[in-house]
Amino acid sequence: MKKVVNPCVCSTYCGDAQAYAKIEYENGRLSICGVVGPKRNGDCKGSAGQCVDEIRAGRPGEDWNEEMLQKFCDIWDRWHLNDMRPYCSHMKELGWVEQLQEKVKVRKWDVTKEARDKARDAEKRAIECLKNGDVFVPTPEETMYANIGYGVTTYNDELPAHPEFYEFKERDCLGHPNEEYKTRGWISCTEHELGFLGKKCPVCGYGYGTAWIKEDVPQEVIDWLFALPDTKIKPAWI
Numbered sequence: 001m002k003k004v005v006n007p008c009v010c011s012t013y014c015g016d017a018q019a020y021a022k023i024e025y026e027n028g029r030l031s032i033c034g035v036v037g038p039k040r041n042g043d044c045k046g047s048a049g050q051c052v053d054e055i056r057a058g059r060p061g062e063d064w065n066e067e068m069l070q071k072f073c074d075i076w077d078r079w080h081l082n083d084m085r086p087y088c089s090h091m092k093e094l095g096w097v098e099q100l101q102e103k104v105k106v107r108k109w110d111v112t113k114e115a116r117d118k119a120r121d122a123e124k125r126a127i128e129c130l131k132n133g134d135v136f137v138p139t140p141e142e143t144m145y146a147n148i149g150y151g152v153t154t155y156n157d158e159l160p161a162h163p164e165f166y167e168f169k170e171r172d173c174l175g176h177p178n179e180e181y182k183t184r185g186w187i188s189c190t191e192h193e194l195g196f197l198g199k200k201c202p203v204c205g206y207g208y209g210t211a212w213i214k215e216d217v218p219q220e221v222i223d224w225l226f227a228l229p230d231t232k233i234k235p236a237w238i
Helices: 052-056 066-079 089-093 096-100 113-132 140-146 219-226
Strands: 002-012 015-026 029-036 103-111 151-155 179-183
Touching: 002 052, 002 066, 015 052, 015 219, 029 052, 029 066, 052 066, 066 219, 089 096, 103 113, 113 140
Parallel strands: none
Antiparallel strands: 002 015, 015 029, 103 151, 103 179
């Protein structure tokens, strides 16, 4: 099944533009894409593809109202590409889907020059012992410095295990920021307990994000979508 709707008019830099959305449902897979102000040359006045936010902010078109427009966009957000879910049904029942979107502050810390120098001194002494045929017995301090690595990552304002060995810089050597926000769904469970990526479902054992799983769209949702008024204006493309 396929249909094209004309849900609203959007404001763009080029003035008001009609927005269109194509709804496709086949073999249990729902796909919705849109375009704002399509032109005959293949360009458009606004966004195209997954432009749900722009369409949500538009003014309802003929035969539409604000409630219809918002419900349409809610369905778009919720059910588009329902056969590409990274979670299983049990995870949804456990409330993981909501937790996946929670944001976490991620910071990368560099080891201090003093700590790294002490680690190198331990490495040099070990090599000298090897060259001389001596037994190398590291001191507790040498073992500690050898294990600090080149940096550490922390989450949600926690400090490194040994903050005296690390320093935080706003940007790395390439100019990239050392602080960012990630949703829990994009953090590996092996990196931190807040992460969900790869986390096993306690019911079926499926690891989050390791495959695409189909989530069936409720029939009432499909019925509502395909009862929407068809566009009266044929878009240049969609």
